Every structure is written in structure tokens, then in C-alpha cells.
Amino acid sequence: xxxxxxxxxxxxxxxxxxxxxxxxxxxxxxxxxxxxxxxxxxxxxxxxxxxxxxxxxxxxxxxxxxxxxxxxxxxxxxxxxxxxxxxxxxxxxxxxxxxxxxxxxxxxxxxxxxxxxxxxxxxxxxxxxxxxxxxxxxxxxx
Amino acid sequence: xxxxxxxxxxxxxxxxxxxxxxxxxxxxxxxxxxxxxxxxxxxxxxxxxxxxxxxxxxxxxxxxxxxxxxxxxxxxxxxxxxxxxxxxxxxxxxxxxxxxxxxxxxxxxxxxxxxxxxxxxxxxxxxxxxxxxxxxxxxxxx
DNA sequence: ATTTGTGCAAATCGTTTGCATCTGA
DNA sequence: TCAGATGCAAACGATTTGCACAAAT
Numbered sequence: 001x002x003x004x005x006x007x008x009x010x011x012x013x014x015x016x017x018x019x020x021x022x023x024x025x026x027x028x029x030x031x032x033x034x035x036x037x038x039x040x041x042x043x044x045x046x047x048x049x050x051x052x053x054x055x056x057x058x059x060x061x062x063x064x065x066x067x068x069x070x071x072x073x074x075x076x077x078x079x080x081x082x083x084x085x086x087x088x089x090x091x092x093x094x095x096x097x098x099x100x101x102x103x104x105x106x107x108x109x110x111x112x113x114x115x116x117x118x119x120x121x122x123x124x125x126x127x128x129x130x131x132x133x134x135x136x137x138x139x140x141x142x
Numbered sequence: 143x144x145x146x147x148x149x150x151x152x153x154x155x156x157x158x159x160x161x162x163x164x165x166x167x168x169x170x171x172x173x174x175x176x177x178x179x180x181x182x183x184x185x186x187x188x189x190x191x192x193x194x195x196x197x198x199x200x201x202x203x204x205x206x207x208x209x210x211x212x213x214x215x216x217x218x219x220x221x222x223x224x225x226x227x228x229x230x231x232x233x234x235x236x237x238x239x240x241x242x243x244x245x246x247x248x249x250x251x252x253x254x255x256x257x258x259x260x261x262x263x264x265x266x267x268x269x270x271x272x273x274x275x276x277x278x279x280x281x282x283x284x
Numbered sequence: 285a286t287t288t289g290t291g292c293a294a295a296t297c298g299t300t301t302g303c304a305t306c307t308g309a
Numbered sequence: 310t311c312a313g314a315t316g317c318a319a320a321c322g323a324t325t326t327g328c329a330c331a332a333a334t
Contacts, residue, residue, distance in 0.1 A: 022333060024289060044324080059291045064324065078225075080276075084299085085323070086225045098264060101271065114260045119277055120251060122240060126279040129243065133275050134222075135261055137268040164308065166314060186299080201316045206299065226324085227298070 019073030029056045030066050034076070039091040041079070041106040047088075079106060081134050096133040109135065161215035171198045172208050176218070181233040183221070183248040189230075221248060223276050238275040251277065 012031045013023035021027060030051060034040070042050070048063040058066075067088050070076045079087040081099040087106060089097075094111030116131055154173045155165035163169060172193060176182070184192070190205040200208075209230050212218040221229040223241040229248060231239075236253030256275060264270055 022288065024333070026290070061292075061325080062290055065289085080223060080225050083220075083222050083225065083228045098268075100265075100268065107265065109262060113262055114258065116256065116258050116275060118256045120255055122277070122279045123242075123249065125282050126240075126242065127282050129278040129280050131275065131277050133258055133273065135264070135273050136271040137264045138271050140267050140269050164313065166308070168315075203300080203317075204315055207314085 015075070016073075019069075019075070021069055021073065026056075026058045026062055027066055027069075030058065030063070031070070031075070034070070034090050039089065039108065041087055041089050043085050043087055045085075080132070081106065081136075096135070098135045098137050101136055101138045109133075157217070158215075161211075161217070163211055163215065168198075168200045168204050169208055169211075172200065172205070173212070173217070176212070176232050181231065181250065183229055183231050185227050185229055187227075222274070223248065238277070240277045240279050243278055243280045251275075 012028055012035065015035075016023045016027055016031065030047070033047070033051065033054070033056070044060065044064050044067055047067070048058065048060045051058050051063065067076065067086075071078050071088065074092060076088045076090060077092045079089050079097060081087060081097065082104065085104070089106070089108075091108055096109040096111065096114050098107040098109060099105075100107070114133060116133060119128075119131065122128055154170055154177065157177075158165045158169055158173065172189070175189070175193065175196070175198075186202065186206050186209055189209070190200065190202045193200050193205065209218065209228075213220050213230065216234060218230045218232060219234045221231050221239060223229060223239065224246065227246070231248070231250075233250055238251040238253070238256050240249040240251060241247075242249070258273055258275060261270075261273065
């Protein structure tokens with residue numbers, strides 16, 4: 001194993017431990033897929049498919065568990081755009097999304113770009129947790 | 143039957159016919175619940191429960207069908223805030239929502255109040271269908 | 285050795301559908 | 310009459326869970 005990869009693994013292991021998660025093989029490999037390259041969007045099904053395609057042995061149940069654990073640990077963010085599937089985003093920073101309805105795909109919109117103004121004060125005894133903006137787009141009908 | 147109620151029923155029947163829907167007993171009664179009073183938010187389950195509680199005989203399957211038909215007819219609008227349930231809103235005008243995460247309830251935010259700026263141009267060949275803003279709130283932790 | 289995680293299959297939840305029966309026009 | 314609507318129960322797809330086994334500390 002190349003030194004660089006090993007160190008990356010150690011680095012990832014630390015992050016998992018810090019989140020109170022044991023660095024198991026499955027979690028390390030999934031974390032590797034998610035945290036290495038650039039940001040990505042996924043569903044449990046798609047991540048499982050990618051993992052299996054990449055030779056990683058994990059069950060779908062473990063993928064679901066892992067996605068939720070990572071989300072709770074702040075490594076991922078859940079995006080609600082479709083009533084029938086859950087999407088996850090490796091970009092946990094301030095940003096919003098385009099949702100391509102024909103394809104079921106997400107595209108990030110930088111948080112600096114977009115602004116929401118005029119939000120009324122929340123009802124008494126409530127605090128704003130987050131503001132989500134979804135720009136639903138579809139293929140132009142020509 | 144009081145004259146006023148009968149006329150309301152006739153009025154509703156017209157709206158249904160205009161939407162290409164036969165004014166059946168179930169559809170008229172559900173429409174009555176939805177279009178009479180002020181705006182309301184509901185899930186299929188909650189509407190079915192309310193209908194049954196109000197003495198209206200309908201099956202859950204018909205409630206689902208009706209909600210979708212009404213939505214397609216523009217009488218209702220679907221709101222996506224929770225990955226596991228579909229919400230519907232009798233307010234089909236321009237507006238947004240608070241979503242109380244602890245309770246799973248929605249509160250309207252008038253469209254005039256809120257504004258989203260800085261939305262980038264959608265990708266080539268895509269048109270913006272709608273912009274949804276969800277202000278997620280939760281009970282203040284004291 | 286003890287605790288925690290994994291995989292599988294069964295269970296669950298919201299939602300949709302097939303089909304026999306009704307109902308409105 | 311008869312296309313369209315309804316209700317029920319079975320089917321569904323996404324997600325969760327129970328439990329025996331495996332792996333991490």
C-alpha cells in the first residue's frame with residue numbers, strides 16, 4: 001500500500017473516532033469514496049451500487065446505517081428534494097441546490113451566490129434551524 | 143339541505159367538471175373539506191383521518207388518488223419537506239413554508255414577504271420550474 | 285473478553301395498483 | 310348503458326430492524 005493512501009486512511013480513521021465511530025473496513029472504504037474526491041451527491045442505492053462496482057463489499061443495510069451515522073457526525077448532509085428518496089451531499093457547507101426533476105440529479109449552488117431575504121420571525125418558541133432553497137429545473141421543452 | 147350549502151356543492155361540482163373530474167360523492171366531500179375554510183396543509187393519512195372523523199366514507203386509496211388528481215388539476219400543491227411523507231397545501235399561490243421539524247407541521251410564509259436573489263442561470267437546456275424555500279424551525283432549547 | 289458493527293432476510297411504512305363492484309351521466 | 314370511480318387487499322419500493330456471526334478495542 002502506498003504511503004499516501006495509508007496516511008489518508010489513518011487520517012480518516014481519526015475523523016471516524018472523533019465522531020465516536022469505530023473505523024471498520026466498510027466505514028473506512030465508504031468514507032474514502034466520499035471524502036477523497038470532490039463533492040458528490042448520492043442516494044443510498046447509488047452509493048451502494050458504486051461501492052460494489054468499485055469492489056467494496058458492503059451490504060445495503062450497512063450503507064444506510066453509515067449514511068445516517070455520517071450525517072449525524074456532520075460528515076454529510078441530507079437533502080430533501082424528492083418525497084420518495086433521500087439524497088446525501090458531501091458538501092456540508094452553506095449552499096443550496098438545483099434539482100433536475102427529469103433526472104433526479106442535484107447541482108450545488110454556492111452559498112455566497114444566493115440570498116434569501118424577508119423571512120418572517122419564526123413563531124414564538126421556535127428557532128430557525130436552516131433555510132433550504134431548491135431551484136427545480138427541467139429540460140427546456142422545444 | 144340549506145340553500146347555501148347546496149349552491150356551494152354545485153359550485154364545487156363545476157370546478158371538478160372543469161378539471162375533467164366527475165363530481166362523485168367522495169370527491170365532492172373531500173373538495174368541500176379542502177376548499178371551504180381557510181388554507182390547510184395535510185398528508186394523505188391526515189386527510190383520510192379527518193374525513194372519516196367527519197363521517198365521510200372514503201378509502202385511503204381514494205384519498206391518495208383524489209389528492210393527486212386535485213394536484214394535477216391545480217386545486218392543490220404538493221410540498222416536499224420530509225423525505226418520508228408527502229404534504230399537500232390548499233394554497234396554490236406564490237408562497238413558501240416554515241416546517242416545524244419536531245411536529246411535522248407547515249406554516250405558510252406569504253410570497254410577498256420572502257425573496258430569493260442571486261440564483262445562478264440554470265444549466266444549458268434547463269428552465270426554472272419553481273423555487274422552493276423551506277425554513278426549518280425547531281422548538282427552542284432552553 | 286467485551287463491545288460494537290455487519291449482513292442477511294424479514295418486517296415496516298407510505299404509497300400504488302389490480303380487479304371486482306358500484307355509480308353518475 | 311357503461312366509461313369512469315371506488316374499495317379492498319395485494320403489491321411495491323425505500324428504508325429499518327432482529328438476530329447470529331464477525332471484527333475492533
